[in-house]
Amino acid sequence: MVTPRPATTAAPAEPHRATATVRPPRATKPNGQWKVDGTAPLNHNEEFKQESDPLEVRARIEQTYAREGFDSIPGDDLHGRFRWWGLYTQRKPGIDGGRTATLEPHELEDRYFMLRVRIDGGALTTEQLRTIAGISRDFGRGSADLTDRQNIQLHWIQVEDVPEIWRRLESVGLSTTEACGDVPRVILGSPVAGVAKDELIDPTPIINEIQERWIGDPELSNLPRKFKSAITGHPSQDVVHEINDISFVAVQHPELGIGYDLWVGGGLSTAPRLAERLGVFVTPEDAPEVWYGVVRIFRDYGYRRLRNKARLKFLLADWGPAKFRQILEDEYLGRALPDGPAAPVPDQQGDHVGVHEQKDGRFYVGVAPTVGRVSGDILASVADVAEAHGSLRVRLTPHQKLVVLDVAAEKVESLVTELDALGLQANPSQFRRRTIACTGIEYCKLAIVETKATAATAITQLEERLGDVSALKPISLHVNGCPNSCARIQTADIGLKGQLVTDDDGSQVPGFQVHLGGGLASQDREEAGLGRTVRGLKVTADGIADYVERVVTRFEKDRDGDETFAQWAHRADEESLR
Template sequence: MPKETAAQRVERIKTEKSGLDVLRDIHHYAIHDEEPHPEDIDRFKWYGLYTQNTNLQASSDETLYFMLRVKLVQGAINLEQLRVLSSISKEFARGTANFTTRQAIQFHFIRVRDLPEIFYRLKSVGLSTVFAAGDVPRNIVTCPVAGVDEHEIYDVTKVVAQVNDYFDGNKDLANLPRKYKVGISGCSKHCMGHEIQDLSFSAVEFEDGRVLFDVSAGGGLASNKQFALHLGFVEAYKILEVVKAVSIIYRIYGLRDNRKKARLGHLIDAWGLKKFKEEVEASLGFIFEKGAAQEYTPYAKREHFGIHKSKSNGKSFVGCAVNGGNIGAKGLEDLADILEKHGATTIKATTTQNFVAIDVPSDAVNNLVEDLDAIGIDANPNPFKARTISCTGIKFCKFAISETKDAAIDLAEHLHAKFPDFKETVSISLNGCPNSCAHPHIVDIGLLGKKFKDENGETVSGFELVLGGTLEGDKSRFGEKMKLNIKADEVNNTVEKIIASYIKSSKKYIGLFLKDLIDGDEFTIYDLK
């Protein structure tokens, strides 16, 4: 018999036993201290678990460690949840805890034998890892200041809750062709990033005063690198209907023969946008409304940093930057203490590995900001710390080639030290492998993990430079690979030279500078060496 392909193996595993049904096996392995079956390890993803790299593992330690991702519904964490997450990090994850680009939080060094207790603690405060990974609907991304921002176009809190309820542990959606990412936002700054979602809804205010939602589908990075395509507009109350229709169409007709061509965007490519739209509309029983292309905020400006007046009387919200999303056990505990001290109760994670404290009493907000600053969390971050993101990196990820978390923190600090008066926010991404977990293709300066030969012919780990990406509706563009390999210890100086060249240039915005650098109109890449 011919050997199974990767896609055939995964499809067989999912058919033979649902990923949702692996929970009882997790408990069995934990109680009996048994080695998990390899096929069950694949199913562990349905509960947010991935095996991690062994780089930081002692040679004598044969433990199978996992990364555990916890979904944060609408990105929210309250005080009780912060303290439980901190306890899990401290007791079971060696103090690790990182915010992700999908408004979740993840831990490392998780052992199977500890999972029943971890799951119990999460459940006790209303948190879950169900569908945090696997071929399922992932955590819905949304604006972290929905419902409190005076400038939002539409409060999507209730709509997101409805869609989340539909997705939550839905057995009908437990076997999709691949991961499936949905975003819903009424943000005036368009912070959700609709252009790279499988399915997204972005609020738009029309001239007649109505608010409709721009529906886009088929976006993604990595193997399905393409921007989402516009389907039309719908009213808020129809969003759940559209989600249901598209989800079922994807489940039934999604391509399953090749894991690299199994996302919703690949189905749209195979069918064509016209056919896909017709199928969705036929399922809905209504057609999408038409409208002109919308203007969207450039990616680097999609943020909510600083102190802002809330819709709630006497309250403010405060957008804060965290170094590379790395919060840790102590950071979570300190954050809970500071919030409680000043009468706040909740934070919401962002899609840029940061967070917003959403209900701070206005008369306490300045003192809260001072206390946060004392633990390294900035409400007014410098333009490099603000938008530098990173993936898990070689410390924990099996696919990574290069270290990213510490490198990202060091790079942001280096750039701020070199350019203390620089004001324009620059989006930077350090991605440890050729995949796109840290979105290196949609930032100003992307660093993509790579192995290459150095000047002595030795194979080294480093990065490939990617420049000029951004999200801005139909003006979005992916960054260009510059065919410049950078050793890990040369990253800071290389990016410094890019910023220094921009400062010396005649360009008013770094995006224009990078476009010319890519096109070769004024600058050449060898200037950076």
């Protein structure tokens, strides 16, 4: 991993401007597409991004804010540009979820930050992991969460400590560059890239080239909104490619060999949309330039007027895959891409939990923290345990899991035992394995309900009540603290969207709206699909286990043969789902 480009104190650069900025007559309001409407900003977010390249805020953090403290930070930096370096103010403790939508950001926020460490491909050395652990313990009150974007998030960070944190991270090849913001976010990669026996191709060189050439480049530091990327060479398709802005999925072309199937325009939040294939075959050599072309399409044609319409999925919905492909080939690549086949449906789970043999005869061991919640002490212990068993490499997954690579056969059992003692199970129950949760109201200013502890309690209760009743057809449970779907609720068998609900006594309490039958292409389903909602179907936070027990028991009783939970959930009558 390369050291990120240092920010400069030079005068702000002009935003990238297309050559054709003449504005044709329009019957409707402009969408803020640079190549159509020109580059004049249409809202305050676009104004502050053009006033000063957000990447340049690093110099102000180091030279001013870290010295003068939180109160010296102006609003556009605090609530805007700080994100380009992985920093968000966290939620002030004691503010209940009913006030989330009624208070202003400055009323919700604390004087501390969430810091997101960017980990492209989820790849870490034990030295890097130990460095993050030290930062957690020294500056973050021991906090650490493994996210479903292969990042590690720390909390309780003070601006005064940020320069030293950056120094420590960059000394071991890590950074927070563009971990958040309207930029190319972390690139999801197969957690077993380069080691899996059944891997079609190792995408690591492509991830490295993209990161080295374009992450931290001012040319791409002002996108309409965030841009999420994923690439995998593994047949389990382990990077949730259907919900990213761009994804490359390994495929065998009958004439051209192994390369990638290109998907664009996925995303969830409050307007979920699954990505679509462009129908092209991308060679490994072409993949970086194709990525660069797609991200520039988003920069130049993406909608900027309204923030809630500024993701690539809205442009794809309007254009369709055929036009998107044509624009990519004609305007950005200058050549046609060959047609390509779709990748086959996966025949295995993609979280890599358990013990698996590598191509070199050693083993990788995937373990499941409870909904991604760990700590600085646990991360340091993982580094120690891995090294004691001959491993210098770990990987994070898009499912809030952790994988230790390169373990000799005779050391596997001991490693599994020691990780289990840390609460990291290589043979977890299906509920512990397939439950994920977002940050929730504990730290997030957007959240309405608590998630991590709530989900952990539900897992324990379900293990006690159901054991492995769903072992034949594992059921995923995703818990989210608000409608924004950081925990991918629409693509879970059971997805829970945080909100206030009315309990049996008529009181408003934390709870969830229920989504049922969603999922991504996997061994259990041929294609991805979004979950359904049932009018009025909500559960209280302390009633999750009761509901899941009830609906899973009904599924086990009513399912038709080898039917999956998702298939059953989409055909069942509403009463059966309550």
